[in-house]
Amino acid sequence: MFKKVALGIGVLLLVIVVFGGMKGAQIAKLIAGAKSFVVPPETITAAPAKTDDWQATITAVGSLVATHQVVVSAEVGGTVKSLAFDSGEIVQKGQLLVRLDTAVEEAQLASAEADAALAQTTLERTKRLNDTSAVTKAQLDAAEANAAKTKAQVDNLRGIIDRKTVRAPFAGRLGIRQVDLGAYVDAGVRLVTLQAVGSMYVDFNVPQQRLGQLATGTAVAVTSESFPDRTWVGKIDTIEGAIDTRTRNIRVRAQLENRDEALHPGMFVEVTVVLPNTEKVLIVPSTSVFYSPNGNTVFVVEKQEKEGKESTVVRQAAVEIGERRGDFIAIRGVTGTPVTEKITVATAQEEPWQPTLTTVGTLVASQQVTIGAELPGTVTSLSFESGQLVQRGQVLVKQDFIVEQAMVASAQADEKLAQLTLERTNKLYETNAVAKAELETSQASASQMHAMVDNMRGVIERKIIRAPFAGRLGIRQVDLGQYLSPGTAVVTLQSLATMYVDFSMPQQRMPQLARNQLVRISSDAFPGRKWEGKLTTVDAA
Known part of the structure; x- marks a missing residue:
């Protein structure tokens, strides 16, 4: 029994030794093969980084604005009597667009013109009679005042009719008509839009850091995804005077030609401000940059010599990304800072220190x-340009005041008559020919007429907007x-x-x-x- 057990153990040990030797030989062979194995080189595509002179630019997204654009509306309410335009039509300055119903005003005008003609005839006859002392000075004054007042009434009605006749304030292209015949429109209601053609403004925002590089007259290039093969060239027209405190951007307006009317107000475009200076930049293909939240990098190809053998290796280097143009992009910091760079430390000196407080x-x-x-x-006159320097009191805008002018003329006629009556009453009062109550009535009437003239002049002055x-x-x-x-x-x-x-x-x-x-x-x-x-x-x- 013992011999059988010993024999079994011996056989088992022999098997272990044989198989162990075979496995050891295999492992030794694998180790030797691994030592002699050479990793095959990785195939890469390399492109040289080169220095180039790039024209300095500022790029922004802009919005197109018509050089002149207005919502045409009536200044007074009324019913549309006639429409003299079609949607999309090109019109000239002063061309009739809409006429509101003026039947009542025209009838009143005819009556006023008849009164004015009669008043003028009466005045001329009174003047001839006054030359022969057949009428009193008071009658002549009354005739003159009546003639002036009736003429002012005619001018007033003509002004009202003119306000009900809507004309194009400048040449341009109309938009889509918003009214129809017979519609009643209130003052200020949109009738149609009108936009000047031939040129456009483009408004865009630039960070405040770029303000020192901007100047009126600087060239800009404008492109639109609607027309990928076209570029419009213009110049900066106006730089807004204030920076937006919310975004710290400044608004800039440039003007460009648009003779074929390809561009339309409201379109988004890309604006490139072409600065007068050039700068040297290091450029690489844009596909060579690896983007990461932790920083952008490129792989730099370098030659290394080790044990007398030269080899090519790549080193990953952090870079700062600049402007992209076509297939290339500008980078900075690709070479890094050599660890052997010497740093010069100035000798410390005791100097007076001025305490300061620093803030934003x-x-x-x-x-x-x-x-x-x-x-x-309604705006009838614009006397300024965007970005213009103006003086105190300089006229900027005039609104329509033709009716108010007629009312001033009428009030002036009443004022003149009241003043002449007062002077005459004063003389009569000095001779006790009239009572004091009559003199006081004349004084009150003259003061009232004078106040009315001042009031109407004030209305006109408030319609003249000044700096x-x-x-x-x-x-x-x-x-x-x-x-x-x-x-x-x-x-x-x-x-x-x-x-x-x-x-x-x-x-x-x-x-x-x-x-x-x-x-x-x-x-x-x-x-x-x-x-x-x-x-x-x-x-x-």
Whole structure:
């Protein structure tokens, strides 16, 4: 029994030794093969990075705006009697578009013209009789006043009829008609839109850091995905005076030709501002950049020598991405910073240290206002351009006041008659020919007529919009022929010769603040420049 067990164990050990030897030989063979195995090289496509001169540009998304665009509307209410245009029609300045019913006014005008003709005839006859002393001076004064008043009534009715005759305020293309024959329209209701043709504005926003690179007259190139093979060229027309405090962008307006009317107001376009300077940039194919939330990188091909053998390897390097043009993109920082670079440390010196408080502020114009209409009316005259420098009191906009002018003429006739009557009554009172009550009545009548004239002149003056102070205008918000309601924004005006900067400080710094302290201002829009001013106000709360 013992011999059988020993024999079995011996056989088992022999099997283990044999198979172990065979497996060991296999493993040794694999190890030897792995040592002699050479990893095959990875096939890559390499392209040289090169330095090129690129024209400096600023790219933005813009919106097209007509150079002149207005919603044509009636200044007074009425029923549409005739339509003299079709949707989409090209019209000339002053061309009749819509006529409202003026039957009542025309009848009143005919009557007023007859009264005016009779009053003029009576005046001429009274003048001849006055030459022979056949009538009194009072009768002549009354005849003159009546002639002037009836003529003013004629002018007033003609003005009302003219307001009910809607004409094109400038040449351009009409939009889709919004009214029909027989419709009753209120003052200011949209009849049709009118847009100038031949040129367009493009409005776009640029970060404030780019402000120092912008100037009126700078070339711009405009492209649209609607016309992928076309480019429109124009120039910067206006740079808005104020930066949007919400976005820290500044609004810019450029003008470009659009003679074939391919572009339409409201279209989104890509705007490229072509700056006058060029810059050297390192460019690579855009497909060579690997984008990552942790940073963008490229692989740099380098030659290395190891153990007397030269090999080609690639090194991953972080880069900053610049502008993309076509299939290429500008990069910075591809070479990295060599670890052997020497750093020079200046010798420390004791110098006086000026304590300062640093914060971020917002610039505010010393004077800034949105100029608006005070009274309702249609724009008949525009006397300014976007971005223009204006003086205090300079006329910017005139609204239609033809009816008010006629009312002034009528009131002036009444005023003149009342004044002549007062002078005559004064003379009679001095001789006790009239009672004091009659003199007081004449005085009251003259004062009332004078106040009426002043009131009507005030209405006309309020329809003439002027610059309240000297400064630079922003982008125009209204156009010829536009009906303005009270408060409608016309344009912004800012005084930029002196600026305020508003900023906040922690309450712990309050004891260190005082009026007339020196303040230095810098802006990333103008690197290297500094402005100095003085602290003027510390808020009480």
